[in-house]
Amino acid sequence: MKIKVGVIFGGETVEHEVSIISAVQAMAKMDQEKYEIIPIYITKDNEWYTGEMLKDIEYYKDLDLLKKYAKNVVLYRKNGEFVLQSKGLMKSTVKTLDIAFPIVHGTNVEDGILQGYLQTIGIPFVGPDTYAAVVGQDKVYMKCIFENANLPMAKFLWFYDEEYRADAESVMKKVEKLGYPVIVKPALTGSSVGIQIVRQQEQLQEAIEEAIQYDHKIIIEELIENLKEVNISILGNSSQQEVSVIEEVLPSKDFLTYEDKYIGNGKGKMGAKQPMKSSKGMLSASRKIPADLTKKMKQEIEEVAVKAFQSLGSSGCCRIDFLIDEKNKKIYINEINSIPGSLAFYLWEAKGVSYTSLLDEMITIAIKEYKKRNSKTHSFDTNILSGFTHGSLKGMKGKLGS
Numbered sequence: 001m002k003i004k005v006g007v008i009f010g011g012e013t014v015e016h017e018v019s020i021i022s023a024v025q026a027m028a029k030m031d032q033e034k035y036e037i038i039p040i041y042i043t044k045d046n047e048w049y050t051g052e053m054l055k056d057i058e059y060y061k062d063l064d065l066l067k068k069y070a071k072n073v074v075l076y077r078k079n080g081e082f083v084l085q086s087k088g089l090m091k092s093t094v095k096t097l098d099i100a101f102p103i104v105h106g107t108n109v110e111d112g113i114l115q116g117y118l119q120t121i122g123i124p125f126v127g128p129d130t131y132a133a134v135v136g137q138d139k140v141y142m143k144c145i146f147e148n149a150n151l152p153m154a155k156f157l158w159f160y161d162e163e164y165r166a167d168a169e170s171v172m173k174k175v176e177k178l179g180y181p182v183i184v185k186p187a188l189t190g191s192s193v194g195i196q197i198v199r200q201q202e203q204l205q206e207a208i209e210e211a212i213q214y215d216h217k218i219i220i221e222e223l224i225e226n227l228k229e230v231n232i233s234i235l236g237n238s239s240q241q242e243v244s245v246i247e248e249v250l251p252s253k254d255f256l257t258y259e260d261k262y263i264g265n266g267k268g269k270m271g272a273k274q275p276m277k278s279s280k281g282m283l284s285a286s287r288k289i290p291a292d293l294t295k296k297m298k299q300e301i302e303e304v305a306v307k308a309f310q311s312l313g314s315s316g317c318c319r320i321d322f323l324i325d326e327k328n329k330k331i332y333i334n335e336i337n338s339i340p341g342s343l344a345f346y347l348w349e350a351k352g353v354s355y356t357s358l359l360d361e362m363i364t365i366a367i368k369e370y371k372k373r374n375s376k377t378h379s380f381d382t383n384i385l386s387g388f389t390h391g392s393l394k395g396m397k398g399k400l401g402s
Contacts, residue, residue, distance in 0.1 A: 002036040005363065006075070006084070006097040008114065010042040013106035014193050014214065017060075022342050023103040024057045029345075029355040035363075038095050040084070041070065042109070048073050050084050050094060075100075075121070082123045099366060100125040103339065107188050107215075110339050111137035124370035126362050127316035128338045135312050136338030139187045139219050142312065146333060149311040151304055154323065154332045156221040158187065161212045168205070175204060181223040184208055186215035197223060226327040229334075230291045232305050233344040235358070237315045237365055243302045244347035248291035289350045297324070297331065304333055312336060315369050316362050319344040 007030075009023030010016055020041075027037050039054035043063070051070035053059045059066045071094050073084040082097040100123050104110050112134035118125045128136055135141040140158045147153065157174050164171050175182060181199040184207040194214040196207035211218045229251070233244035293301070305320045319340035323332045337344075343362075345355040353361075 002034060003363070004036045004038060004096060004098040005030065006038045006040050006082075006095075006100045008040045008042065008100055008102045009104055010044070011104055011106075011109035011114070012042075012044055012046050013104070013108050013110075014189060015106035015110075016044055018341055019103060019105045019109070020057070020060055022105065022339075024055065025342055025345075026101075026103055026355075026359060027055050030359050031356055034360070038084070038097060040073075040075070040100075041066075042104075043067070048075065048084075075123075077121045077123070082121065097123065099123065099363065099370075101363065101366075102127055103343065105339060105341065106193075107137070111188060124366055126366040128312075128314050128318075129369070129373075132313045132315060133338055136314065136318070136336050137188055138217070139185060139335055140217055142335060143219070145311050146308060149307055151308055151311075151333050152331060154222045154224055154334075156219055158217060158219040161216045161218065164208060164212070164218070171208075172201065172204060175220055176201070178220065178222055181225075182220050183223050184211050185219050185221070186211045187217035187219050188215045224323045224325050224332060226325050228291075228324040228326050230293070230301065230322045230324060231319050231344075231347070232301060232322070233317060233319045233340070233347040234305055234309045234314070235317045235348070235361060235365075236309070237369055238310060238313060241306050241309055243305060244344065244353075245289055245350040246291045246293060246298060246301060247347055247350075248288040248293075250286040250288060289347070297329070300331055304331065308333055308336060314338060316365060317343055317348075317358065319347070 007023055007027055009019045011019065013019070023039070027039060030037050037055070038050060039052075041049045041054050043049065047067075049067065049070035050073050053066065053069055071084075072087045073094055074087060075082065075084055075097070077083075078085070078093075082100075083093045084095045084097065086092050086094050100118050102109070102114055102118070102125060104114060108114075110133060112130045115125065115128065115133045116130045119130055127133070135145055143153060143156055155178060157178055159171055159174075180201070181197060182204075184196050184198055184204070186194040194211045196203075196210055198204050198207045208218060229249040230246050231249060232246045235242045235244070291298075301322055304322075308320055309318065314336065316339070319337040321334040321337070323334050324330070325332070343358065345358055348358045349355065
């Protein structure tokens with residue numbers, strides 16, 4: 001009997017289309033002899049749909065047509081099963097699932113919100129749990145944990161948009177102390193959305209205003225000069241980790257923009273209609289695999305990446321990005337991508353691991369993590385309210401704030 005895998009993607013996020021690309025790639029590579037693949041597409045207004053046509057990238061060119069033929073569903077637990085039930089007057093079970101496989105990017109889906117829902121209904125799911133998803137998406141939380149683990153990082157500061165609007169001058173002074181050039185980022189987005197490099201004070205206000213459009217929390221980091229960017233993928237859980245080969249990213253400018261990564265050759269603007277079939281996700285970025293590194297530096301990156309993975313309590317397949325100051329031969333951990341674009345499969349293929357095998361291993365890890373979670377005590381069978389009387393409750397009125 002095949003394992004029923006619900007692949008969840010899309011959602012209310014600026015990385016919505018990126019998630020579609022990653023999910024369609026993955027569904028095409030899953031072992032169909034072993035798994036029944038059930039696509040679950042979340043629209044930008046948070047409606048859930050399922051249907052075989054959702055495996056084909058062509059259908060996403062006309063979302064109204066897609067919604068017409070796909071089934072609008074909700075996912076919940078019913079009689080011990082995880083079901084996709086149709087909405088409307090004539091409700092029926094469309095599909096049942098054994099495990100969920102979120103292939104999602106960005107706020108509202110990758111950041112623990114979706115994972116929290118899946119954990120609440122109790123379905124096994126691939127990738128980071130709620131806690132690891134939260135700290136893996138929030139660059140401020142992430143860097144504070146990295147700092148506590150004594151991992152090498154660029155200097156940074158952060159603030160809320162309310163702080164900036166209340167006292168912009170104070171924020172500007174803090175950035176002055178950090179020193180230019182800096183890079184300004186929304187704390188919670190990915191795919192380089194809302195990011196700008198600032199080389200002088202006159203550019204700072206515009207960059208902050210841009211970042212504030214995407215998030216209420218802004219992070220500003222010192223820009224590493226003489227820069228080489230390298231990435232590595234980690235596969236595993238808290239007890240076991242495997243490292244991929246390391247890639248060197250070859251950007252066409254100071255850093256890879258959203259357009260570089262997903263639209264291709266830096267052409268087009270965010271929000272413009274581009275032919276989706278021409279995009280290859282992160283595969284559109286120029287890269288060198290393996291990266292040109294000394295044996296010592298390669299080992300250092302691998303060791304820091306594993307420590308970062310463990311410190312965040314990550315699970316599944318992530319990508320961890322590093323910055324290298326080539327002049328001073330220093331490495332800095334930049335950030336973790338808990339559910340990276342294309343699931344970083346190209347870093348594993350270079351090591352001899354096929355995408356199909358990678359996906360299979362991710363599902364296996366998820367089942368192990370599910371069993372481990374269920375082995376812990378999360379509630380008690382006893383009901384302390386069973387002995388309460390009306391008089392007992394009256395006595396608690398003050399404690400309850402009545």
